[in-house]
Every structure is written in structure tokens, then in C-alpha cells.
Amino acid sequence: MKFLNNGSIFIPKEYLKIFLLSTAFFFSFLQISIANISVNYFFVLLPFLLILKDKKILVPHQDLLVIIISYFILFSLAALIQIEYWEIFNRKLTSFLLFLTAFCFCFSRVDQSLIIAFKIGTILFTLYLSIDNLIEYRSFDVQALGYAAKNQVGNQRYGFMYVFSFWLVLFQRTNTTFFTLLKMAALIFLFTGIFLTFSRASIVGFFASLMVLSFHYFFSQGFFNLKVLLRALIYLVFSLIIIIFSGYYEYLAVPFQYFGEKATELISGEGINLSNLASSEGYRVYLLREIINYVLSNPIFGSGFLGIWIILDDGIGSAHGQFNDVLFRSGFIGLFLYFYLLFRTMKFLRIQEFGMYIGFWGIIAYGLVHETFKLPHGSLLLAFSVGMWAASYRLSLNKKIR
Numbered sequence: 001m002k003f004l005n006n007g008s009i010f011i012p013k014e015y016l017k018i019f020l021l022s023t024a025f026f027f028s029f030l031q032i033s034i035a036n037i038s039v040n041y042f043f044v045l046l047p048f049l050l051i052l053k054d055k056k057i058l059v060p061h062q063d064l065l066v067i068i069i070s071y072f073i074l075f076s077l078a079a080l081i082q083i084e085y086w087e088i089f090n091r092k093l094t095s096f097l098l099f100l101t102a103f104c105f106c107f108s109r110v111d112q113s114l115i116i117a118f119k120i121g122t123i124l125f126t127l128y129l130s131i132d133n134l135i136e137y138r139s140f141d142v143q144a145l146g147y148a149a150k151n152q153v154g155n156q157r158y159g160f161m162y163v164f165s166f167w168l169v170l171f172q173r174t175n176t177t178f179f180t181l182l183k184m185a186a187l188i189f190l191f192t193g194i195f196l197t198f199s200r201a202s203i204v205g206f207f208a209s210l211m212v213l214s215f216h217y218f219f220s221q222g223f224f225n226l227k228v229l230l231r232a233l234i235y236l237v238f239s240l241i242i243i244i245f246s247g248y249y250e251y252l253a254v255p256f257q258y259f260g261e262k263a264t265e266l267i268s269g270e271g272i273n274l275s276n277l278a279s280s281e282g283y284r285v286y287l288l289r290e291i292i293n294y295v296l297s298n299p300i301f302g303s304g305f306l307g308i309w310i311i312l313d314d315g316i317g318s319a320h321g322q323f324n325d326v327l328f329r330s331g332f333i334g335l336f337l338y339f340y341l342l343f344r345t346m347k348f349l350r351i352q353e354f355g356m357y358i359g360f361w362g363i364i365a366y367g368l369v370h371e372t373f374k375l376p377h378g379s380l381l382l383a384f385s386v387g388m389w390a391a392s393y394r395l396s397l398n399k400k401i402r
Contacts, residue, residue: 018117025121029377040376044101047108060106060390067337068103078304096305101379105387118384126165129158130193147258154198160366162193163205164359171355188239195255201366203259208365209358284320291328302331322367325374348389
């Protein structure tokens, strides 16, 4: 592609389009809060603008239509039947509309340019977070700071994005030495970002996705071959050389030691008291018990899409788990629909976008103890992935018609 034309710089229209869309995705991941509540759901404007531009609303897969309609029915019936929540219907409606953002890309065009822009925006934003976190960590005396770094630089909010982006980068093909080196640098920074969260959920998500990847390589035909193994070993060896001989290891030493001790405690059972509400594990067990008790008394509708705050004494709190949250908000039927949505989306990703597929497994593992897709940036990851599945279905349907 030539960028010079008669002495002037020429930027292809497609490149400019991808740049602008990547920028839009980048800023859609930023944390914007009002009264400690995340409000950056501006990404829903993108499919809305695409619909206006194309002057048509596309029909998604019939399974998606069934899921969406089912959630509408659950919400409508819950809004009518749950009289005790009529006074806060506005909050119920707001929660439901935010829940539906997972489907916002189903009705618009999702072409290859948009997919490329999504990947670039996601990777660049996560790299920005990782490098910014590393710079902050370097500003301290790392050894003197020790495990107090958990309170200084640790962050659970974006942990699953580091895991997702790591696999997205790893499976991104590169055709030149320059981009291969950039890819290796990005992987090192993202790997560092995972550990600098000082969150056990990040490590669980990373190793859970690694286990899924190992399963596919060793038990799925067509995945495991000598070429793939050699490529993985080359990346690993060169990354270790860079980390060890550049002195970069000093920034990983404390996190490695921290998680090593946590793993030892987990294996030995020391420091884990599920009956202690003051502990992280004990409080999560308590919340799960409260959620199950509530849903057993409201099995069909759950809370009608209201958050767990309605049963907490101070009226503030989270479910501390993505699937706990969905169960509480939508009952057993809603949770089943959610699992089916994830199953179909991941089935598509496994065939079309293997890196995103492995990353999704990391998000699911992470979501066992923290909210993921409920958060605005997590909602964007899910919404776009579901939109990719819907677009792929329409494309295959058009090919059959032709």
C-alpha cells in the first residue's frame, strides 16, 4: 500500500475508518463513574449510528431473538407481579436496559473493519492499563513496598481484560519480524499486567484458560502439531531471555512470591475460613447463600433485574460473581438463558476467533468470584462477541440463499 501520491501523504479511507473506530472502542473501555457507579455505556451509540447510516435494522439469529424476547417477558411479568418494587420501577427498568446492552450489536452491521478495530482498541487499551500500572509500580521501591503493592497498584476491575487481551494478542497472526517483536513485547506487558493486579481471580482466570488451551491442543484433532509447539517454545524462550537479562524480572518477583504463598495457603488450607464473614472467601459464601435463599422464594423472576443491594442492610453491594448476579436478577430461567447465550457465542468463537474463545474461558473463570460482563467494559466484550456471532449467521444465510 503506497502512502505517497505526488509528494503528498495519502491515507486510505479504510485505514482512517479503522483508526476512528479503534479510537471509539478505546475510549469505550475507560472507567467513568458517577457516585461510584460506572456509567460508561456509550458503546451502545456505535451500533445505533451504524443502523442510522445503513438505514436498516438487521435480524439476528432466531436463538438470539428467543433469548431477548424471553428476557422481555420475564422483566414485564416481574414488573407487574412484584408489587413491593413498584416504587423503584425506574431503577428496575434502568437495570434491565443495561442488561440488554449485551445484545446491542445484534441488530447492526459487524463487518471485518469493525472487528479489526475492536481488536486494536481492546489490545491498546489493555496495554495502556498495563504499562500505566507498571510505571506506577516502578515509582516505588519494589522490594521495600512488598505485598503492600496490592493496595497501591492492585486492581480487580480490569483483571479479566488482561487475560482476554493476552490470548487475543497471542493468536493474532503477524507477517513481519517487526510486528512479531511488537507482539512479544505486548505479551510481556499483558502478562505483567495480570500479575500486577494482585488478584487471585486474575491468576485463576489465566491458568483456567491455559488449561482449556492445553486440553484443545492435546485432545482435539488438527490443533496439536510440531509447528505449533515449536512456535510456542520460541515465544517462551525469547520472552524469558528478555525478562531475565533486561532486569525486568524484578518487577515480577514480588507478585510471583505473593501468589506462590497464596497457592500454598490454598493447598494446605491455611488462612481459609469460609465461616468468617470478614474474609473474602467467607463473605462470598455468605452472599451466595443469601442469593440462593432469595431466588428459591422467587425462582422464576428472581429480583426482576434489581441488584443484590435490595437484600443488603446498607443498600449497597455487589453479588461478587457474574453468574451469582444473573441468577439473582433473573432467576433460574434467566440464568439458563444466559448460559445458553454464552455457549452459542463461544461455540462460534471456537471456530472463527480461537484467541477470543480462550480469552472467554478466562473471563468465565474470573466471573465465578467477580462481576465481569455486568461491568461496562465487560458488557462491551460480550456485546461485540454476540454481535460477531449474529453477523456470521447472517453471512452464512446469505451465502445459502445465493
